Amino acid sequence: MVKSVSSLTQSGVRDFLLQRVSAAYMAIFLLGFVCYLFFDPITDFYSWHLLFESVFIKAAVFFFFLSLMIHAWIGVWMVATDYLKDNILRLMFLILVMGILLVSLVWAVAILWGR
Amino acid sequence: MAVEVQPPRKARPVNLNLMTIHQPVTAVVSILHRLSGMILFLCIPLLLWLFGASLSSPDSFASIHTWLSKISVKFMIWVILSALIYHGFAGIRHFIMDFGFGESLKSGRIGACLVILFSLIFAVFLGIRLW
Numbered sequence: 001m002v003k004s005v006s007s008l009t010q011s012g013v014r015d016f017l018l019q020r021v022s023a024a025y026m027a028i029f030l031l032g033f034v035c036y037l038f039f040d041p042i043t044d045f046y047s048w049h050l051l052f053e054s055v056f057i058k059a060a061v062f063f064f065f066l067s068l069m070i071h072a073w074i075g076v077w078m079v080a081t082d083y084l085k086d087n088i089l090r091l092m093f094l095i096l097v098m099g100i101l102l103v104s105l106v107w108a109v110a111i112l113w114g115r
Numbered sequence: 116m117a118v119e120v121q122p123p124r125k126a127r128p129v130n131l132n133l134m135t136i137h138q139p140v141t142a143v144v145s146i147l148h149r150l151s152g153m154i155l156f157l158c159i160p161l162l163l164w165l166f167g168a169s170l171s172s173p174d175s176f177a178s179i180h181t182w183l184s185k186i187s188v189k190f191m192i193w194v195i196l197s198a199l200i201y202h203g204f205a206g207i208r209h210f211i212m213d214f215g216f217g218e219s220l221k222s223g224r225i226g227a228c229l230v231i232l233f234s235l236i237f238a239v240f241l242g243i244r245l246w
Contacts, residue, residue: 045176111167
């Protein structure tokens with residue numbers, strides 16, 4: 001069996017499961033966050049800043065961004081393997097996507113812990 | 116059981132131009148799921164920029180607040196969040212189908228129509244809320 005070297009886990013079933021798990025986490029996180037803001041609307045900088053001081057919130061937001069990067073990589077990889085038939089072009093595109101995702105993850109960590 | 120071998124038909128209609136083929140609603144829902152996903156991927160830097168600026172200082176929080184109040188920016192945010200809403204509903208449909216529901220032709224079509232319906236309703240409500 002030929003395995004795709006650029007897929008996240010080299011296994012379609014594992015990619016599939018990770019895609020579902022990351023989606024479920026993000027959906028639950030976003031619903032919880034929107035509900036929280038709905039019942040306790042934040043309009044000033046200090047309470048917004050205070051909210052992200054909590055280690056619990058920081059970890060939850062970090063896992064959100066980690067899920068986002070995993071989910072986006074698997075999704076973009078699937079779309080790219082379907083539509084970009086030229087190997088060199090697809091590889092270049094996927095390297096660019098991976099670069100954007102890794103920089104984004106570091107950026108998210110810098111926002112959460114680098115202040 | 117004897118298999119009837121039919122002679123190959125000549126001059127079969129060949130139509131590979133996707134623009135001239137009527138797409139079923141399930142195909143439309145599927146391609147929009149991909150399209151909305153790509154849009155959301157491209158919005159990750161914008162999300163991080165907004166998140167970082169909102170937390171860096173009271174001044175940048177206030178300038179983000181002012182920027183987000185502009186009508187053109189509000190419209191852009193509405194488009195992005197509508198893509199998120201659509202992607203979410205189409206994703207929930209995937210979850211339901213993973214558990215074996217809505218996989219027949221008829222229920223698949225109903226599910227696809229429900230995704231579009233729920234997305235439209237939520238997008239309209241979001242638009243009213245943002246306004």
